[in-house]
Amino acid sequence: MDFMEVQCSPEPDAFNPCEDLMGNWGLRIPVWIIAHSAVIGNLFVLIVIGTSHFRLTVSKFLMCNLAVADLCIGVHLLLLAGIDAHSIGAYFNSAIDWQEGYGCNVAGFLTTFGNVLSVYTLAVITLERWCTITWAAHLNKRLKLRTTVKIMLGGWFSALFMAFLPLRGISSYSRTSICLPLEFKNNFDAIYLSTLLTINCSAFTVICVCYGSMYKTIRSGAKAGIANSVRNDQTVAKKMALLVFTDFACLSPIAFFGITALLGYPLITVTQTKILLVFIYPLNSCANPCLYAILTQQYRKDFFILMGRMGMCKEHAYSSRGAIRGKPLPYTAQFKRPHGVVRSISKSSNTRNSLITNVSNVNVEIPMTNSGRGHDETSTSDNPGIFRGLINFTAELDKTLAEHLRDSTVFKGISKEIQNDILDCMLEVCHETILEEIRKTSYNISIIADETTDVSAKSQMVVIFRYIQNGDPVERLWTYLEPSNLTAESLTADILSVLDPIFENSKEKLIAQSYDGAAVMSGRNTGVQAQVKEKYNFAHFVHCYAHQLNLIMSKAASESPQVRLFFWKSSRITFIF
Structure with a gap:
């Protein structure tokens, strides 16, 4: 039998080894989990903050920018995972079409753009927090939203510029199957890769220095007798350490192996680089939504309000709506609006339910600009005021409450004296909550x-x-x-x-x-x-x-x-x- 020698091109090399895109199942399964975590987590952040009824603050604006950047990195991983699943065992048939086509360029553009914008935004977030803590008593020295927008426009321009250069021949996304700009042929490529590493290292340095300065400020306050206890300092230190450690775990391996490669002593192959790509590179993209948004109190409020619009978590949504400019009113933690009055044949239960409803109506009435008390609060009045109007509206929805208001001769809970008593109770709860905040700060x-x-x-x-x-x-x-x-x-x-x-x-x-x-x-x-x-x-x-x-x-x-x-x-x- 005669055999014909076939010459394959391109031949396997250090950048394109003869293997599938992900290489093995030890990477193939985790990449799907990590990619979905990054995409879903950052989408949640964008949806919840984007639909929030509170005003857009500097921190929320920065969170949205960070979520967009990390979402791009997650999409890059999803594209790689999808191509790998499509070409398992036969990647050689799809390699040229993938690496030389639009798909790899789009994936590479997204991940480079996302990486630069992400580290840039993390540095800006850290600087904003540093300004807030260092100059807490000077509002004019804090970052304003307009200034922050201008700063982030610079970040977007820089990220787009760095992501666009490999499309114009400076380094290349097509050199490897994972679509990272790893090509190093001339001085322009070296300058480009050095710039990427410098951006990452500079951002990490800013983060470390700022968090160190913030912790020093807090510690100096504690030594002066301002802090309540050492436990507060330990809590702050743990939170700061977690943020710094996450950034260090993500950026330091990439920076180390990148620098050794630029110096001409590469320590890992492209196959080993895929391990960094799956487990280290997207670490911030998965952790940032939790560390900077999902675990914060304000995000949980926005989330429950969104769920309330969809008919879920109404109790939490009602409590979360009692806020002004994103800050919770102190009494809302104590007074929660019920879904409705619990039905009971007991007169004492009816009286209690009536009072609960009245408290809830006063809670609704407080943020409104119109008069809570009307000129004429009789049952037949056309101008009863907000409080009596809400009572009448609630009674139309609950027959038990309506019967109680009609038949009760002992306590209806709708007089102006009761309204004043409810407001006094709310004021007392409000004062107690503020005092507790003052004691704990x-x-x-x-x-x-x-x-x-x-x-x-x-x-x-x-x-x-x-x-x-x-x-x-x-x-x-x-x-x-x-x-x-x-x-x-x-x-x-x-x-x-x-x-x-x-x-x-x-x-x-x-x-x-x-x-x-x-x-x-x-x-x-x-x-x-x-x-x-x-x-x-x-x-x-x-x-x-x-x-x-x-x-x-x-x-x-x-x-x-x-x-x-x-x-x-x-x-x-x-x-x-």
């Missing part, structure tokens, strides 16, 4: 106070606490007062009546006080800030322009169309006379 506290006069010439002063909670600055409205007069002594006494019960035994925690520029408030010698500082030595004065809630009362009133119209009409009455 490892950072300093600042107070913001501002006085304004309404149309009836009645003075009202609001008092707000500002502090760090879970790494984010929060501002809690504590109360509003009616000063007896507007002298510095009187206003100081009112403010100290709020501060003393809270900070009498921990005066060092109050490090800032913020008022407007009026002499009675900001006077250096006899103003409120000077008198408060006599008792609280660390409470330095900061002008109110540095804070967002210094005019909360007037701002809240101006948001109501009815209030604006009322004051406009009132001002026009004077023209008649």
